[in-house]
Amino acid sequence: xxxxxxxxxMLLVVxxxxxxxxxxxxxxxxxxxxxxxxxxxxxxxxxxxALGQMAVILTRCIDLSMAANLALSGMAAAMLNAAFxxxxxxxxxxxxxxxxxxxxxxxxxxxxxLDIPPIVVTLGTLTIYxxxxxxxxxxxxxxxxxxxxxxxxxxxTSILGFxxxxxxxxxxIAIMVVVMRRTPLGRAFFALGGNxxxxxxxxxxxxxxxFLAYCLSGTLAGLSGYLWVSRYAVAYVDIAAGFELDIIxxxxxxGVSIAGGIGSVGGAVLGALFLGxxxxxxxxxxxxxxxxxxxxxxVIIIAVAVNARAEKRKGRVILRKxxxxxx
Amino acid sequence: xxxxKTLLVTAAVxxxxxxxxxxxxxxxxxxVKALGIGFFEAANKGAQEAAKELGDVEVxxxxxxxxxxxxxxxxxxxxxAQKVDAIAVSANDTNALVPALKKAMDRGIxxxxxxxxxxxxxxxxxxxxxxxxxxGNMIIKLAADNLPxxxxxAVLSATATSTNQxxxxxEMNKVLPNYKGINVVATVYGDDLADKSYxxxxxxxxxxxxxxAIIAPTSVGIVAAAQAVTDAGKIGQINVTGLGLPSEMAGHxxxxxxxxxxxxxxxxxxxxxxxxxxxxxxxxxxxxxxxxKMGRMGTVKLDDKNEGAMADPFxxxxxxxxxxxxxx
Numbered sequence: 001x002x003x004x005x006x007x008x009x010m011l012l013v014v015x016x017x018x019x020x021x022x023x024x025x026x027x028x029x030x031x032x033x034x035x036x037x038x039x040x041x042x043x044x045x046x047x048x049x050a051l052g053q054m055a056v057i058l059t060r061c062i063d064l065s066m067a068a069n070l071a072l073s074g075m076a077a078a079m080l081n082a083a084f085x086x087x088x089x090x091x092x093x094x095x096x097x098x099x100x101x102x103x104x105x106x107x108x109x110x111x112x113x114l115d116i117p118p119i120v121v122t123l124g125t126l127t128i129y130x131x132x133x134x135x136x137x138x139x140x141x142x143x144x145x146x147x148x149x150x151x152x153x154x155x156x157t158s159i160l161g162f163x164x165x166x167x168x169x170x171x172x173i174a175i176m177v178v179v180m181r182r183t184p185l186g187r188a189f190f191a192l193g194g195n196x197x198x199x200x201x202x203x204x205x206x207x208x209x210x211f212l213a214y215c216l217s218g219t220l221a222g223l224s225g226y227l228w229v230s231r232y233a234v235a236y237v238d239i240a241a242g243f244e245l246d247i248i249x250x251x252x253x254x255g256v257s258i259a260g261g262i263g264s265v266g267g268a269v270l271g272a273l274f275l276g277x278x279x280x281x282x283x284x285x286x287x288x289x290x291x292x293x294x295x296x297x298x299v300i301i302i303a304v305a306v307n308a309r310a311e312k313r314k315g316r317v318i319l320r321k322x323x324x325x326x327x
Numbered sequence: 328x329x330x331x332k333t334l335l336v337t338a339a340v341x342x343x344x345x346x347x348x349x350x351x352x353x354x355x356x357x358x359v360k361a362l363g364i365g366f367f368e369a370a371n372k373g374a375q376e377a378a379k380e381l382g383d384v385e386v387x388x389x390x391x392x393x394x395x396x397x398x399x400x401x402x403x404x405x406x407x408a409q410k411v412d413a414i415a416v417s418a419n420d421t422n423a424l425v426p427a428l429k430k431a432m433d434r435g436i437x438x439x440x441x442x443x444x445x446x447x448x449x450x451x452x453x454x455x456x457x458x459x460x461x462x463g464n465m466i467i468k469l470a471a472d473n474l475p476x477x478x479x480x481a482v483l484s485a486t487a488t489s490t491n492q493x494x495x496x497x498e499m500n501k502v503l504p505n506y507k508g509i510n511v512v513a514t515v516y517g518d519d520l521a522d523k524s525y526x527x528x529x530x531x532x533x534x535x536x537x538x539x540a541i542i543a544p545t546s547v548g549i550v551a552a553a554q555a556v557t558d559a560g561k562i563g564q565i566n567v568t569g570l571g572l573p574s575e576m577a578g579h580x581x582x583x584x585x586x587x588x589x590x591x592x593x594x595x596x597x598x599x600x601x602x603x604x605x606x607x608x609x610x611x612x613x614x615x616x617x618x619x620k621m622g623r624m625g626t627v628k629l630d631d632k633n634e635g636a637m638a639d640p641f642x643x644x645x646x647x648x649x650x651x652x653x654x655x
Contacts, residue, residue: 029533042526144554145578145652156558232521233554234575236547239521279523283530289487289516 008255011306012270016277023281030284037162043276044169045224045231047269049243050250051176052217054268057251058189059213060196060260061118065107066221067243068129073100073225075133078142078151078235085148092151096226097219103129104218108211118210126244133237144233155230165227172220176265189213193261250275253303271303352385355604356406357597358399358416359390360443365574365655367417370442370597374415377601380622384605387411396420403427407434413604416450417442425449437607441600444634451613452629454600456591458636462544462570463498465589465640467506469568470540473586477508478539481531483552483569485519485545495544512538517548524551532559543569549588553579573643573651580648592641593655599624599637 024031049066056063077096080087103125110121144152155165180186188209192199196206229235254271256263278299282292357374359367371388378384389406391398396419404427406414414431418424418440428438428449441454457465470480482499484492496514503511512535517524524547531538532555541556543549549571556565557579567585579585599621606620607613613633618626627635643651 027534035533038529042529141575143550143575143578145581228522232525232551233578234521234550238519241520243522280526280529283515283527284534286513286534 009264009266009270012254012267012274016270016274019274019277019281023277023285026285027281030281037166039276039280040273041163041166042280043272044165045227046246046250046276047169047272048172048220048224048227049247050254050268050272051172051265052220053247053251054254054256054263054265055176055180055189055213056118056210056217057248057256057258058193058260058263059210060193061111061210061213062122062248062258063104063107063214063217064119064122064244064248065103065125065129066217066247067240068126068133069100069103069218069221070225070228070243071237071239071241072103072129072133072136073097073222074229074239075137075142075225075235075237077226078147078229079137081148081151082142082146089148089150089154093154093223093226097222100222100225101215101219104214104216104221105211107218108214111214112207112211130237137235137237139237142229142235147230147233152230152233155227165231168227173265173269180265185209185212190261193257193259195261246275249300249303252300274299352383353413353605353608354385354387354409354411355413355415355601355608356387356389356411357600358402358406358414359388360417360419361394361398362390362392365653366593367597369593369651369654370417370600373594373597373599374601376594377598377605377622381602381605384601386601391419394419396423399424400427403431407431407436410434411436412608413437413439415439415441415600415604416445418445419443422446422449437604439600439604439607439613441596447632451607451633452603452619453632453634454596454603454627455634455636456596457638457640459494460498460501461636461639463495463500464502465642466495466542466544466569467499467503467509469587469589469642470542470566471506471509473566473568474509474539477506477510479510479512479535479537480540480542481512481535481538482514483524483527483531483541483543483545483548484514484516485548487516489519489545492544499542517543517545517551519545519547521547521551524548525555528552528555529559532556532561532565538565540566540568543567543571545569546571546575549585550575550579553582553584557582557584570640572655573648574653574655576643577648577652580643580645587642587644589640589642591637595624595641596637598622599627603627 020031029035053063053066073096076099077092080092080095107122107125110116111118155163157164159167188204191202191204192206192209200206228240250272251268252258253274254267256268278296357371374386378386389402391402399419403414407430414436424445425448428445432438438450439452439454440450442456444453482496484496513531515527515531517527528541531541541552543552549567549569553567556562556567562583568588570590571588572590576585576588602622603619611619613629615629615631615633617629620626624638627637629635
């Protein structure tokens with residue numbers, strides 16, 4: 001199975017390189033190193049969010065409320081900054097992260113304690129969180145000139161030639177690799193998604209593990225809230241509207257199985273990058289906006305189709321092993 | 328019986344008193360979508376200016392506390408009871424207000440709508456802040472005014488299917504030959520999403536190295552484009568302009584990413600609505616082709632749907648944006 005995942009990641013790497021080559025034929029400056037760094041920076045927020053979503057999907061759940069959580073945490077951070085310009089930025093980030101974690105834990109508790117289907121819970125909280133932004137802000141925008149310079153400058157701060165936003169996503173990728181591979185929690189995500197009943201027998205608390213997955217996705221959404229608002233220097237009710245679908249698409253393209261139990265940090269990151277390259281390339285290769293939507297959609301369906309095939313092959317392999325054991 | 332008589336007499340006297348009071352000052356009600364919104368407070372400022380200029384007009388500034396049609400209907404009913412002479416309304420719903428406004432017109436009250444209109448049967452005329460041809464001309468003029476030698480400009484719109492933006496861009500293209508040396512090199516769509524608009528702007532900067540201006544006739548797009556130009560270090564090379572709100576654009580005008588942009592002036596709008604209402608009370612008739620007086624704003628000519636356009640969108644730049652940013 002590990003080999004298969006490796007293959008899949010390799011497949012994605014090849015796909016991304018092929019995509020870049022294709023774009024370069026139409027618009028060569030796109031593949032200049034400086035521009036590729038920009039593309040990575042632009043995709044950083046999607047990568048962070050996709051990693052949170054991956055943890056949730058691994059446990060056979062889904063988090064549709066991530067973009068709404070991002071928007072609410074981001075709005076709270078922006079309003080805090082507008083009201084108290086003297087407040088240190090790290091404190092504001094901490095508030096956004098804490099708020100995001102709290103919003104995620106609400107999802108987790110509803111799934112855990114009330115046993116409501118995750119898609120229903122997060123569809124509900126998606127609407128509630130968006131509504132809360134309106135209540136909080138009264139529908140007003142927080143604009144660039146209301147934010148302090150330090151608040152806007154942080155993700156743009158250049159370290160060794162790369163913006164802090166890019167570095168931050170790299171740090172989070174590293175943390176997630178450790179969490180998923182080296183901690184009991186990470187293994188619990190996989191075990192639970194692979195077979196929830198078997199996981200119970202190995203002593204894993206299914207509800208609690210799912211709760212923690214939602215806390216993780218909420219925390220990352222909260223952090224992304226600050227990053228988003230600061231990067232685009234504007235906060236309003238509809239920021240990141242519909243972005244939850246991009247996050248899920250990144251996971252699916254990256255080989256995270258919607259049925260749970262299968263996925264990897266590398267896959268989710270590559271899935272997000274694949275989408276990021278497309279999103280950044282479409283504006284420069286000069287094609288109709290209607291075709292753009294169709295292309296984005298087609299890519300997702302192709303990815304799911306490839307995914308389904310990959311999973312089927314895995315099934316056959318297990319069966320053969322089982323037969324061999326019996327015979 | 329006696330009590331009834333007394334009541335009747337009192338009623339008659341009060342009606343008579345009201346009638347004389349009416350002859351002295353005309354009462355014009357300015358009904359807004361909701362109280363406490365900067366845009367409408369500014370409209371009221373204009374209405375009061377008109378009242379002062381006319382001398383014999385009292386403006387009643389009113390509206391519900393939340394932007395609901397139900398709230399506005401209540402307000403209109405109470406204005407009918409107060410026997411105002413005219414109602415100028417910015418409606419929360421095109422159709423829901425019609426019965427209440429019809430009742431007002433049956434009582435001889437002159438009803439007009441402004442900013443956000445009501446269906447034709449519910450008003451005598453509707454005042455649009457501007458018109459599609461005027462807006463189309465303004466957005467290209469904003470770019471051209473800062474490019475005396477001409478140059479490449481691009482349009483960043485909302486979605487490819489947004490009716491308003493498409494009409495404005497179409498009108499802009501019609502008058503494009505009047506602006507010598509200005510080439511529109513691309514039209515891209517940011518879908519009114521901050522992140523997509525930002526990326527589309529980055530794309531424009533990359534694929535058109537000689538780009539001199541970006542026209543964004545949408546409030547999300549103009550802000551995102553200004554931020555993208557700032558982040559790309561292109562302030563001074565690329566001017567972001569279009570339609571936006573002063574409170575949202577103040578920072579970008581200050582930084583220089585946007586030299587100027589346009590949107591309706593709410594003060595002029597409140598002023599004109601009051602002036603038109605006064606003209607109608609004075610006996611002017613609202614019919615297709617009629618010209619109604621708007622004081623310092625000139626006259627408005629009604630089209631076949633009894634609608635008229637006030638003026639060009641108002642230009643905001645470093646000189647006045649701070650002042651208007653406090654209003655809306």
